[in-house]
Amino acid sequence: MASETVGVALIGSGRMGAFHAETLALRLPHARLAAVADPAPGAAERLTSALGAGRAYTDVAQLWADPDVDAVVIAAPARSHADLVVAAAAAGRHVFCEKPMAVTLPDADRAIDAARGAGVVLQVGFNRRFAADWRAARALLEAGTLGTPRLLRSLTRDPGGFDPARVLPDTIFLETLIHDFDTLRFLNPGAEAVEVSATADALVEPAWRDRGLLDTAVVTVRFDNGAMAVAEACFEAAYGYDVRGEVLGSGGMATMGDGRRSGMAFSGPAGRLVETVRGDQELFPGAYTAELGAFVEAVRTGSPAPVTGEDARAALAIALAAAESVRTGRPVRVEK
Amino acid sequence: MASETVGVALIGSGRMGAFHAETLALRLPHARLAAVADPAPGAAERLTSALGAGRAYTDVAQLWADPDVDAVVIAAPARSHADLVVAAAAAGRHVFCEKPMAVTLPDADRAIDAARGAGVVLQVGFNRRFAADWRAARALLEAGTLGTPRLLRSLTRDPGGFDPARVLPDTIFLETLIHDFDTLRFLNPGAEAVEVSATADALVEPAWRDRGLLDTAVVTVRFDNGAMAVAEACFEAAYGYDVRGEVLGSGGMATMGDGRRSGMAFSGPAGRLVETVRGDQELFPGAYTAELGAFVEAVRTGSPAPVTGEDARAALAIALAAAESVRTGRPVRVEK
Amino acid sequence: MASETVGVALIGSGRMGAFHAETLALRLPHARLAAVADPAPGAAERLTSALGAGRAYTDVAQLWADPDVDAVVIAAPARSHADLVVAAAAAGRHVFCEKPMAVTLPDADRAIDAARGAGVVLQVGFNRRFAADWRAARALLEAGTLGTPRLLRSLTRDPGGFDPARVLPDTIFLETLIHDFDTLRFLNPGAEAVEVSATADALVEPAWRDRGLLDTAVVTVRFDNGAMAVAEACFEAAYGYDVRGEVLGSGGMATMGDGRRSGMAFSGPAGRLVETVRGDQELFPGAYTAELGAFVEAVRTGSPAPVTGEDARAALAIALAAAESVRTGRPVRVEK
Amino acid sequence: MASETVGVALIGSGRMGAFHAETLALRLPHARLAAVADPAPGAAERLTSALGAGRAYTDVAQLWADPDVDAVVIAAPARSHADLVVAAAAAGRHVFCEKPMAVTLPDADRAIDAARGAGVVLQVGFNRRFAADWRAARALLEAGTLGTPRLLRSLTRDPGGFDPARVLPDTIFLETLIHDFDTLRFLNPGAEAVEVSATADALVEPAWRDRGLLDTAVVTVRFDNGAMAVAEACFEAAYGYDVRGEVLGSGGMATMGDGRRSGMAFSGPAGRLVETVRGDQELFPGAYTAELGAFVEAVRTGSPAPVTGEDARAALAIALAAAESVRTGRPVRVEK
Known part of the structure; x- marks a missing residue:
């Protein structure tokens, strides 16, 4: 064909x-x-x-x-x-x-x-696997430049304005952080998550708390190669969309996601200002x-x-463990 | 249609x-x-x-x-x-x-x-008029945020490897700096160039000098609103393509063109490294x-x-004046 | 006097x-x-x-x-x-x-x-409370610009070369992360830590593991105002000293610590390089x-x-809870 | 002693x-x-x-x-x-x-x-010779990393509010740009200026023009090793003090002077903001x-x-040539 x-x-x-x-x-x-x-x-x-x-x-x-x-x-x-x-x-x-x-x-x-x-x-x-910054970091991992990953971070922050009718108790894990869980696997090639510890709350919309909805979460993930990772999400950032990644390996660190809308900077009475990304399609052009x-x-x-599909399943297993960790208040093993 | x-x-x-x-x-x-x-x-x-x-x-x-x-x-x-x-x-x-x-x-x-x-x-x-950084600076000018332009800068540096058979004595003005002359007009809306003073030489390829070829040039342009501008070109930069712009106005400064290939930074034994743009189509994505x-x-x-076409003519008039300034060693009025 | x-x-x-x-x-x-x-x-x-x-x-x-x-x-x-x-x-x-x-x-x-x-x-x-970046972030908090803190981060990475003879099992908490615990309190004014969950290991020096020594740790801290914080430490970063902070509040985000040795950047064949801080006294000049x-x-x-002294005690209480969380594998309440 | x-x-x-x-x-x-x-x-x-x-x-x-x-x-x-x-x-x-x-x-x-x-x-x-960024660039020059300088830039922008009673017609050259002329020599070691072409005006304070006072200037300097340099000054920048330098050599480029007051960045509804230097003693700490x-x-x-004293004399010779170039409207040889 x-x-x-x-x-x-x-x-x-x-x-x-x-x-x-x-x-x-x-x-x-x-x-x-x-x-x-x-x-x-x-x-x-x-x-x-x-x-x-x-x-x-x-x-x-x-x-x-x-x-x-x-x-x-x-x-x-x-x-x-x-x-x-x-x-x-x-x-x-x-x-x-x-x-x-x-x-x-x-x-x-x-x-x-x-x-x-x-x-x-x-x-x-x-889609983050196809974004320029993340591809470039992965290339450094594959070339061995970053060495063995030790500490990783992936975060997602939305600009806010979520419709609570479209949010379920585990939306933050299954629909938002699932990206970060995949990213952490992408940035720690060959390793798999073994244990997850999470905390989450409704900090943006305290009224959601009574309905069991969550808008802010921090998840710690241990991998089978020892690496420790943090995934973090919040449904509201006053400055727009923010998606970042970081890997500290034995050879150095890669950081991804600088959130600038363009390379234009305006220096004025308040200082130097760079516009930040506001729309999700600007987030990862291409x-x-x-x-x-x-x-x-x-x-x-x-x-x-x-x-x-196996990648999707592996990220899902982390998301489900994170949701359970929030419910139980304890670290949870990731199901194989 | x-x-x-x-x-x-x-x-x-x-x-x-x-x-x-x-x-x-x-x-x-x-x-x-x-x-x-x-x-x-x-x-x-x-x-x-x-x-x-x-x-x-x-x-x-x-x-x-x-x-x-x-x-x-x-x-x-x-x-x-x-x-x-x-x-x-x-x-x-x-x-x-x-x-x-x-x-x-x-x-x-x-x-x-x-x-x-x-x-x-x-x-x-x-094409720079369509690049994100330059559009954003122009928007600040049109909104009045930058005030009246006073000092401008536009520069072009190629990664080198020029074929001398394709270079003529005024190539640097007519084919390279013509972009910068247009950019300076774009960043100083409504103003026109009145006088040009230029210096140029073959610094990358000294052997070109005998054949009257030029690979490095600095051009000062005065505009009819008083603003002063510098256009600068060099046919070789060890770090790739470099196109930047700057406007200092009464309200502040805009800078354009940061030359990064992506937002990924690698911190290693030598420090923090960001890859720079190498291909001209990466220079202005979109x-x-x-x-x-x-x-x-x-x-x-x-x-x-x-x-x-009038924009093309106005940039050409500056380029021709720059070439003449180099030949005569004097400031040259821009032809109407 | x-x-x-x-x-x-x-x-x-x-x-x-x-x-x-x-x-x-x-x-x-x-x-x-x-x-x-x-x-x-x-x-x-x-x-x-x-x-x-x-x-x-x-x-x-x-x-x-x-x-x-x-x-x-x-x-x-x-x-x-x-x-x-x-x-x-x-x-x-x-x-x-x-x-x-x-x-x-x-x-x-x-x-x-x-x-x-x-x-x-x-x-x-x-001493971080006296470093320019952290003072500036605190000023934004006090002015209300950042709003209520929701997500915080503080990290410390040393350039390596630790003498294991000078490391005890809780050194990473009591001597390194104690800075980060204080910083998190400094960046969340008026709030106190209530619960800590930590994971730690010897990833830089796997041989330390048998002796119970730790060189890498991630600690999640919940505060009584709901804010979630991550403190992170590693005894080796290939690029030198790295101390950073971040606060996401309802009004925006402040980031601290950019690790550059100076504002000089070198653009060469490998890209654009900025030297990173190597000595701890360069870390926080002044x-x-x-x-x-x-x-x-x-x-x-x-x-x-x-x-x-009360500040010291509060940071210590978090450090002790983190050490216990690593020992027990569970979240630990912070002692009053 | x-x-x-x-x-x-x-x-x-x-x-x-x-x-x-x-x-x-x-x-x-x-x-x-x-x-x-x-x-x-x-x-x-x-x-x-x-x-x-x-x-x-x-x-x-x-x-x-x-x-x-x-x-x-x-x-x-x-x-x-x-x-x-x-x-x-x-x-x-x-x-x-x-x-x-x-x-x-x-x-x-x-x-x-x-x-x-x-x-x-x-x-x-x-004093710029003792500022961290400039020392670091000079070290790259001395190490040969930058190769032979081809294009240089040095600029000075003050935050404004000059007392016209303390300004003479050549103040911008003798007291402000003299720093930049020295910097250009510092960044082009061993070379001397041979010809200067300048343009200047009262753009910040048009009323100064009648009294022959100048507040904005652009000066092009040719050196005896072929290098071309631009020195630029303006007595008012809405964003504070701005002093920058740039050398493009055959081996790459060094840029100096990033004007940030600290490494703290605030991301809020308008984008990401970094405060800029406001006082001249913050400009070059140390x-x-x-x-x-x-x-x-x-x-x-x-x-x-x-x-x-010889360094002072060499910078003065450039400043005097620049002032004369403005008076005569022509390039001026630098006196030995």
């Missing part, structure tokens, strides 16, 4: 989905947007007509009947991901699934098994395109998916 | 041309690569077949007979630019011309008049796409071109 | 002591180095004759008989601190004590009580002078000591 | 003089403030009594009769410097003279000859102490003065 374009359908046309659709339609020479499926009346059609590409469906099952659909990008609500992976695999379609791929380990296993059984590509949307591009190449050429 | 895509032909398939072709073929939803013209045997065809788009011609005149060509991007050698603009205009095609649009003022006038007479869009490739995108919009919607 | 200089004796003439002696002899207009006491034969004398100031004693008790000694600076081994504070107070001398002031809470209480009872000044050597200057002012003018 | 302290008298007790007096009285172990001479009634006495050191004189001649005065620091108005150097030399006193040492070349020669004839140390107050320390060592040990 290496010489043709890959027909990709999008499942779920929300904010992230719409961005993926645009990438598929416009930015990837070897992909085409074949279809969009969204149960909300008119949603899929609005997107396909805006982009001038793809058929619009309200029922996902219609995708499986469409011969133009080689692969799907799953950007539906998190709790539906695993079932959609299984359905796509059953229909013989390659799958790119937004994180989290599943919210329980058995579901993760089901998704992995389904894709393996069907022989389809399964890639998961941990990373979303790169991850879908890698998926399309995996489909076309049979090259391995750079982020696998 | 707003609802259709614009058919754009590329003239000249060198390194810059090839990049523009890729942008037209892949990155701009409202453009298509209609054709490539290059007199070198096989050159145009190599490019069109690699991109899977566009007809290949060896004679520019064939473009004028191709009804699929709405507009052209001129990336041929500098000395042919003005004639190509005139020819394109005569054929009723819109024109995006790489800098310098012309190398003499009468040629610049001819090109401007031809485009105006034919009613076609004429845009010039001063700027090449943005300038062609703006051109395509101007063609589709009739919106004004953001960088005009 | 405001118009005279204060006679200060140094107890302990090791590396830190020698630096304090120099500060007392040369950098503080209102202090004089009155004496140096060190049991090692010749040590005190070497220092006093190098500085041309002060009497040399081998027995601390001699200080109490010297009428020229108004105050003492304790820079002897950590385990002797509390007894020395008590002895100085009993002799009516003001005390500046290097950290940790004590290694058990009862000892800390004894020292505090002795100083209070004798009516002498008792100040503790948490902070050691400022803390002793504040102590001398407290003695002369009766102004309150800026870092008290 | 190496074992004793050097008695230093201060001539001129203005702002800079008072700071030097403090340094002599308090910060230099091998110096003592022997006397202060200032013709303004009570001025010298105020300073000596505040510092508790030195005799107060209203007539400089009294210094020559004071056997406690081994050396003088001249911080009187610029136009009196050369005569004071000559008088001090005639009296056999070592001399540290604030810049400019003279305002005409014959005066500079007189001063140099007098010091040489009397065998006294003559050092000039180009540099004033280091230059006087070096002078005292030269007096005590006979080591050569690190900044000589």
Whole structure:
């Protein structure tokens, strides 16, 4: 299939989905947007007509009947991901699934098994792996320059304004920190998490506390190579989006994520000011395109998916342990 | 024409041309690569077949007979630019011309008049105007935050390895510093240069001196609002590409261009290291796409071109005055 | 006494002591180095004759008989601190004590009580409070600009080369992280730690593990205002000394400690390089002078000591809880 | 004399003089403030009594009769410097003279000859040579890392609020840019300026123009090793003091002067803010102490003065050429 374009359908046309659709339609020479499926009346059609590409469906099952659909990008609500992976695999379609791929380990296993059984590509949307700073740090790790990792850090801070109706008690672990857990694994190649200790609270929105919702968390992770890591999240930063990483190894330290919107600095009466990133698509310019591009190449050429279902499962296991550590007030072993 | 895509032909398939072709073929939803013209045997065809788009011609005149060509991007050698603009205009095609649009003022006038007479869009490739740092500084100027400009600086340093066969005595002014002269005008909105004083030499390649070639130059420009500016170029920087800008106004200072390849920093035994930009397309991510995108919009919607033939002429007048200042050893008035 | 200089004796003439002696002899207009006491034969004398100031004693008790000694600076081994504070107070001398002031809470209480009872000044050597970055962050906290702290971080990394003979199992908590615990309190004004969870290991020197020594630690601290904090230490960083701080509050974030040796940057073939701090006295230029200057002012003018015995006790309580958390593998309440 | 302290008298007790007096009285172990001479009634006495050191004189001649005065620091108005150097030399006193040492070349020669004839140390107050960033860049030059300098830059921007009564037509060259001219020589070791081209104006205070006063200037300097340099000054920067340097050599680039008040950064709704330097003594922490320390060592040990009368003369020659270039509108050769 290496010489043709890959027909990709999008499942779920929300904010992230719409961005993926645009990438598929416009930015990837070897992909085409074949279809969009969204149960909300008119949603899929609005997107396909805006982009001038793809058929619009309200029922996902219609995708499986469409011969133009080689692969799907799953950007539906998190709790539906695993079932959609299984359905796509059953229909013989390659799958790119937004994180989290599943919210329980058995579901993760089901998704992995389904894709393996069907022989389809399964890639998961941990986009930071494709961001320039993180790739550069990983290259230093692979070159041995950083030596053996000893202390790691990964953090995520959103600019705030979360809708509490869309937050569940473990959202901060399963949907936000899951990125950081994957990043910590990415920055400690070959090592696996063994124990997790977490603390979390509703500090941004104290009123959430009564409903069991959390907006701020600190998670300590021990890895099987001895390395210690801290993952940290907060749903509100007054200065915008903030995603950073740090690895201290025996050979030195790499830091990632400087949060500047551009290299322009204004020096005025208050001092020197650099604008910070405000929108999540500015956060990692090129990373979303790169991850879908890698998926399309995996489909076309049979090259391995750079982020696998097993990666998704490993990050999920840390997230579940973190949530349990908060509930029990104790360190929790990470399930294999 | 707003609802259709614009058919754009590329003239000249060198390194810059090839990049523009890729942008037209892949990155701009409202453009298509209609054709490539290059007199070198096989050159145009190599490019069109690699991109899977566009007809290949060896004679520019064939473009004028191709009804699929709405507009052209001129990336041929500098000395042919003005004639190509005139020819394109005569054929009723819109024109995006790489800098310098012309190398003499009468040629610049001819090109401007031809485009105006034919009613076609004429845009010039001063890509820094589309780079994030420079746009942000301009926004501060337009908002009044920087106040009245007093001291400006713009510099260009290449990573070296220039082929002396491709360098003429005024190349440093007409092809390199022309960017900085345009930038200084962009950062001093509404003002025009009145006097130029320059010094230049062959410091990188002293052997060039006997042949009258120059690789290092400093140019001082006085503007009609009193502001003083320095433009500076060198054909070799051991650390890669370096393009920076600075405006000191009555309200503060903006600095542009930090030259970092990414936000990743490595701290090791030698200190903290940040990689610097090595390739010219990394220099201004997105700027090449943005300038062609703006051109395509101007063609589709009739919106004004953001960088005009008059802008090209004004930068050229400064470049010519700088070259004369070096020859005469005196300050030179900028021709109107 | 405001118009005279204060006679200060140094107890302990090791590396830190020698630096304090120099500060007392040369950098503080209102202090004089009155004496140096060190049991090692010749040590005190070497220092006093190098500085041309002060009497040399081998027995601390001699200080109490010297009428020229108004105050003492304790820079002897950590385990002797509390007894020395008590002895100085009993002799009516003001005390500046290097950290940790004590290694058990009862000892800390004894020292505090002795100083209070004798009516002498008792100040503790948490020098980061006097470093420019940390003072500036504290000023933002006091001005309300940062709002309520939610997430804090403080870290210490040494350049390595520790002598294992000088390391005890809790050295990393009592002598290194104690700085970070104080810093976290300093950056969360008015709040107190309630619970600590820690993990630690010998990652730099795996051979230390059998002897129960630790060189790397991560400590999570919950405060009574809900804020979560991470303190982190490692005895080896390939790039020198690294001390940083961070506060995320409801109003924004302050970061402290950029580790650059100077503002000079070298851009060369490898990229842009900034030298990092290598010596501990470069780490906080001016902070050691400022803390002793504040102590001398407290003695002369009766102004309150800026870092008290109670501050030392509070940081110690966190350190002891961290050590216990490592031993038990569980979160530990901080003793009041 | 190496074992004793050097008695230093201060001539001129203005702002800079008072700071030097403090340094002599308090910060230099091998110096003592022997006397202060200032013709303004009570001025010298105020300073000596505040510092508790030195005799107060209203007539400089009294210094020559004071056997406690081994050396003088001249911080009187610029136009009196050369005569004071000559008088001090005639009296056999070592001399540290604030810049400019003279305002005409014959005066500079007189001063140099007098010091040489009397065998006294003559050092000039180009303090940037002692600032950390500049020393570090010079070390790279001496190590060969930067290779041969090609393009240099040095700039000075004051925070504004100049008293026009204290400004003369050539003040910007003789008192401000003279620092930059010395810096350019310091950063281009062994090379000398050959030609200067300057432009200047009253852009901050347009009303000054009628009185021939200048507040903004750009000066291009060609050196005898081919290197090109730009010196730039403005009497007002909205963000405080700004002093920077830059050398591009065949081996890379060094940049100096980052203008941050501390390493603390505040990220808030407007972006990330770093405070900038506001006071001139924060500009180069330690540099004033280091230059006087070096002078005292030269007096005590006979080591050569690190900044000589010849250095002062060479910077003056550039300044005079710059002033003439502004008057004539042409490049001017630098007098030998």
